[in-house]
Amino acid sequence: MVTLEKLGFPTVSGVAKGFVKNFQITAGAVGFPELPYVEEAFCYSGGSVELVQKDIDRLIPKIIEKLTTPLTVGTNKISQPIQTQAGHNAPWGTVELGPVTQSTIKFTGGTYDEAYTQFQNRFMDWGWSDGLPLIPPTIERVEAMLKATKHKRDEVVVDKLPPGEGIATVQKIAVNAVMAGCEPEYLPVVLAATEAMSKAPGILVTLQSTSPHYPFFWVNGPVIKELGLNYLQGTLGPGSQSKVNIAIGRATRLIVMNIGGAYVGTQDMDTMGWPSKFSAVTAENEDDCAALGWTPYHIHKGFSAKDSTISVYSGGDQADLVGMSSRSGLGILTAAAADMACIACLHEGILFMVSGDDARMMARAGFKTKDSIREFLAKNIAADKKAYMAFSGMTEEAYRKRFGDGDVHRIKPEVIHILRVGADAGKDIFLRGGGAATVSIDRWR
Numbered sequence: 001m002v003t004l005e006k007l008g009f010p011t012v013s014g015v016a017k018g019f020v021k022n023f024q025i026t027a028g029a030v031g032f033p034e035l036p037y038v039e040e041a042f043c044y045s046g047g048s049v050e051l052v053q054k055d056i057d058r059l060i061p062k063i064i065e066k067l068t069t070p071l072t073v074g075t076n077k078i079s080q081p082i083q084t085q086a087g088h089n090a091p092w093g094t095v096e097l098g099p100v101t102q103s104t105i106k107f108t109g110g111t112y113d114e115a116y117t118q119f120q121n122r123f124m125d126w127g128w129s130d131g132l133p134l135i136p137p138t139i140e141r142v143e144a145m146l147k148a149t150k151h152k153r154d155e156v157v158v159d160k161l162p163p164g165e166g167i168a169t170v171q172k173i174a175v176n177a178v179m180a181g182c183e184p185e186y187l188p189v190v191l192a193a194t195e196a197m198s199k200a201p202g203i204l205v206t207l208q209s210t211s212p213h214y215p216f217f218w219v220n221g222p223v224i225k226e227l228g229l230n231y232l233q234g235t236l237g238p239g240s241q242s243k244v245n246i247a248i249g250r251a252t253r254l255i256v257m258n259i260g261g262a263y264v265g266t267q268d269m270d271t272m273g274w275p276s277k278f279s280a281v282t283a284e285n286e287d288d289c290a291a292l293g294w295t296p297y298h299i300h301k302g303f304s305a306k307d308s309t310i311s312v313y314s315g316g317d318q319a320d321l322v323g324m325s326s327r328s329g330l331g332i333l334t335a336a337a338a339d340m341a342c343i344a345c346l347h348e349g350i351l352f353m354v355s356g357d358d359a360r361m362m363a364r365a366g367f368k369t370k371d372s373i374r375e376f377l378a379k380n381i382a383a384d385k386k387a388y389m390a391f392s393g394m395t396e397e398a399y400r401k402r403f404g405d406g407d408v409h410r411i412k413p414e415v416i417h418i419l420r421v422g423a424d425a426g427k428d429i430f431l432r433g434g435g436a437a438t439v440s441i442d443r444w445r
Contacts, residue, residue: 036066049397104139127263129179130253130278137178145174148184149191149444157191157444158198163207163268164261168194172259173251180251185227186244190251191444192310193217197256202314202434207262212274215252216315216351216431218419219283220298221308223441231283233423249279280315285420288356292363294370297419301438308441313351313417314434321428329365332358332428333373337380340430349415351431352377356424374413382410 038059107122109115119136123129135141146153153171161168170191177190197203197215206213219229230242238246262268270277286296298309321339326332340350352373354362367373389399417436421429 036069038062038066128254128258130250130257132250132278134179135181137175141178142171142174145178145182145184145187146171148187151191151444157194161194161198161256161260162204162262163256166259166261168255168259173255176254176258177251180254181247182251183247186248186251188441188444189219189223189227189248189310190255192439192441193248193252193312194255194259195444196310196312196437196439197252197260199437199439200312200314200435201437203312206314206434207256207260208267208269210269210271211316212270212272212277213314213316213433214274214277214280215256216276216313216433217249217252217281217310218297218313218421219281219308219310219441220286220296221303221441222306223308224283224286226308229281229283231285231421235282235422236280245281245283246279249281252281253278276315276318282353282419282421285356285422288359288420292359292420293368294359294363294420297417298438300370303438303440309438310441311417311436311438313349313431313436315351316432318429318431321430322426326361326426329358329362329367332361332426333365333367333376334380336428336430337377340377340381341383349417349433349435350377350381350411351417351419351433351436353419353421353429355422355427356420357426358428359420361426370418371413373418374416377416378411378413 105122107115107118109118116136120129120133123134124131128134149170151170153169153174155170156167157170157173158168160166173191173194174187177187182190196217200206200215203215206215223229224231227244229244229248232241234241235245236242256262257268260267264270264273284296288294289296296305297311298307299305301309301311303309319339321332321336326335336352362373367376385399388394389396394402415435
């Protein structure tokens with residue numbers, strides 16, 4: 001038998017075995033414990049078209065065999081330990097997975113505190129919590145939440161919510177919004193955020209990756225001041241000043257878990273995790289945008305100033321750009337381009353959040369619009385082509401076909417997203433990641 005090592009493919013068998021194990025757990029979680037699969041333990045990205053074709057030819061008979069072998073599909077609930085990617089039982093116990101047959105769950109006790117504790121413990125045991133205490137989604141609270149939208153409770157917001165293609169209805173979203181601590185008036189934002197997640201390029205990888213990726217949200221339009229979203233100091237941090245941001249972000253995390261199936265070790269393969277996965281929501285400082293002459297993000301995307309929108313970005317790691325020592329906007333952007341070069345090497349998009357002082361320095365330096373900043377960064381962010389090829393495992397042929405000729409790897413201006421966010425102090429943040437999507441909040445009122 002011809003092995004892939006002899007064909008020249010790099011082995012990633014250890015990683016592949018972890019994915020196979022989690023595939024089996026995930027299949028069982030949705031009621032298909034006997035779902036057939038063919039294991040491929042090697043990475044194709046480093047091989048030529050000819051080598052890839054040879055291995056596909058080898059796999060086709062196995063795929064046909066699996067597809068034509070009769071199997072009995074399980075439909076009952078499955079009680080099993082939650083397992084990590086490495087196959088170890090997770091320390092937080094056993095979860096009951098599969099079809100849910102009851103519309104309400106009752107917890108009783110001698111006192112309210114006893115019933116409340118039972119609720120917290122059971123939801124934690126079942127894996128339905130983000131690890132923090134939940135607000136009980138009582139019938140009364142859910143009904144109050146549903147009054148914040150004209151849409152019917154059984155209306156489908158997303159028919160295939162990633163990563164597990166769950167059916168996200170208005171009521172399911174409302175239940176998770178209650179558990180996250182949202183007030184009823186937040187619901188249209190949470191509904192729109194759920195819709196946006198289904199449209200953002202790269203969101204499936206974001207939710208399933210072994211890296212600490214997460215959906216990153218920002219809000220534009222009148223709803224910012226209507227709800228009191230924080231777009232100033234500490235907008236992405238803890239504290240009562242960001243209570244609206246935090247609750248909305250927490251709701252989206254519970255939704256991708258409890259509706260999308262992104263449970264750790266089941267669909268969410270994250271090796272270490274990251275605090276931003278709990279909640280990552282900000283809003284743009286549109287007052288400052290007006291003073292600077294910068295276009296707010298949603299207007300750049302074709303909406304009007306009267307529209308309220310939410311955008312989601314397939315976020316990766318973040319970097320702090322310190323501009324306090326620079327005396328010019330050009331100096332800040334030159335340093336930013338140098339810092340972002342490694343980002344260009346790794347991913348195809350950048351989200352750049354600019355503080356007040358730095359934004360004004362950029363404007364004084366001649367960067368009167370966000371487009372001028374995008375053009376400058378796209379021209380000056382340049383990663384060494386050989387470094388990019390080494391990281392991605394691309395051959396010279398594959399690189400030329402995708403990116404063309406040249407000695408450096410660049411990104412395009414349109415994949416650079418710019419926001420005016422946070423306080424005035426000269427500190428900026430940028431995230432690497434993939435694509436973004438913007439949707440209307442107003443349509444969900």
